[in-house]
Each structure stands twice: as C-alpha cells, then as structure tokens.
Amino acid sequence: MSMRISQHPTLDELAHALAGAFIEVCRQRQGDGGVPCAVLTGGSGGERVLEALSSHPDRDTVEWTRVRFIWGDERWVPSGHEDRNDLLADRTLFDAVAVDPSLVHRVAGPDSGLTLDETAGAYAAVVHGIDRIDVALNGVGPDGHIASLFPGRDELEIVSDEAPEALPIRNSPKPPPERVTLTLPALRRAEHVWLIAAGTAKAEAVGRTIARSAPLLPAARVFGAAETVLWADTAALGAPSASSS
Numbered sequence: 001m002s003m004r005i006s007q008h009p010t011l012d013e014l015a016h017a018l019a020g021a022f023i024e025v026c027r028q029r030q031g032d033g034g035v036p037c038a039v040l041t042g043g044s045g046g047e048r049v050l051e052a053l054s055s056h057p058d059r060d061t062v063e064w065t066r067v068r069f070i071w072g073d074e075r076w077v078p079s080g081h082e083d084r085n086d087l088l089a090d091r092t093l094f095d096a097v098a099v100d101p102s103l104v105h106r107v108a109g110p111d112s113g114l115t116l117d118e119t120a121g122a123y124a125a126v127v128h129g130i131d132r133i134d135v136a137l138n139g140v141g142p143d144g145h146i147a148s149l150f151p152g153r154d155e156l157e158i159v160s161d162e163a164p165e166a167l168p169i170r171n172s173p174k175p176p177p178e179r180v181t182l183t184l185p186a187l188r189r190a191e192h193v194w195l196i197a198a199g200t201a202k203a204e205a206v207g208r209t210i211a212r213s214a215p216l217l218p219a220a221r222v223f224g225a226a227e228t229v230l231w232a233d234t235a236a237l238g239a240p241s242a243s244s245s
C-alpha cells in the first residue's frame, strides 16, 4: 500500500489543509446517509488540527452531532487531567461545535474505578462494535511512534484481526507511563489513515518512514483501507522547498 505525501510550508498550513480534507470526508459520508467515525490523536500536531477544524470556514457544513469520535490512544490519567488527549478536543473542536456525547467514546481514566486492563478491554469492545472507521489521525512522534505504539515494543507485533483492538500500555517511553492504545489492525480498519508530522524533530522519523527503513517504525506500519497520507511540513520532510501538494 503506497503512501501519499501532502507537503505544506508550515504546521498551520498543514492543519488548515487537513481540516478541510477531514470536513470533506465527513460531509461525503453524511451525504451517503452515514455517521462518519473519526479517530483523534493527541500531541502537538493533533492539537493544531483540532484547532484548525474548530475555526475552519467550512466547519458548519458538517453535522457534528452525527460524527462518531474515538481516540487512537489516551494517557491513563484522571478525567480532566492536562495530559489527557481528550482534553485537547474538549478545548478546541468540542468547545466550538455541538457533538452528541453518546457518539464521543472516551477512554475512561483511573478515576472510573476500572483497572488499566479493564479499561483497555472495555475500549476494545467499544471499538469492535464500530462497523466502519472513516478517518484515523495519527500524530507521529520523534521516535516514529503513532498512538501509543512505540518502536521495539511487543504491542507493535499484534497484527492479528482476532486480537483485541485496544491494549493497555505500561512503562511507556514517553510519559505518562500508563496508556491505552488502539492496535495496528484497529487503525488499519480506517478508510483514510493520515499521519501528521511537523518540525525538524520529526525529520529523522519521517525520513525513515518514507524510506521504509528496517526495522519499520510504527508510522511505517500503519496504512488505510483506501489511502494513507503523510501530512508533513517542510521541516519534517527535511526539504528546503515550500510547495504544497
């Protein structure tokens, strides 16, 4: 499965372009009578994309109350904690548009009373019950991780469709140490898998992802059913040019 590169001069321009494409995916699915399902991501790129969505001129062409949201990963800290990925969505998109809380599937925090394993199991069941994932956003970390799938870790080797679609993570190399992540097979169910990478800190991981250098980084191991797009700024591509495509 080939990966298309969408290059933009800056993260802001990348986020605006990606937000427009995200809106178009949602509009088309809703036009077909469906309820689009989007996988959200955390991190610096994910936050900027959510901000761009919340202020996009075409924002209100989507019926946001008919969009389902899940997360590619969540940091296992209490609800409302600054480290949580869902807080980024609360402070940006969900603050700007009305959503249906029954279609917003958050990963429970330790304050829920569930253990980490129980939380991951419950999230796996939620994701398993979703018949179609339209678009999955994946912020790429400087080490090439996506969601909470980090290089060299066992979770990355779970590629069977029979495996749970979400897993607990302990001892994450990036804090906080406890997390819940979707698996590669779950992310690969998405029609559109979009990777987000901006800044020079991402250049090495981006270069290795594009080159498919061995061992394959997590970012190189995810692909979409219909397309895989690397949304990158010029700095992440390590290129001097400032053209977009």
Ligand SMILES: O=C1O[C@H](COP(=O)(O)O)[C@@H](O)[C@H](O)[C@H]1O
Residues within 6 Å of the ligand: 041, 042, 043, 044, 045, 046, 072, 073, 074, 075, 085, 138, 139, 140, 141, 142, 145, 146, 147, 148, 174
């Ligand atoms: O920890 C995480 O990091 C990645 C990427 O974050 P960035 O700040 O380097 O862009 C993100 O994809 C993931 O959702 C998040 O939990």
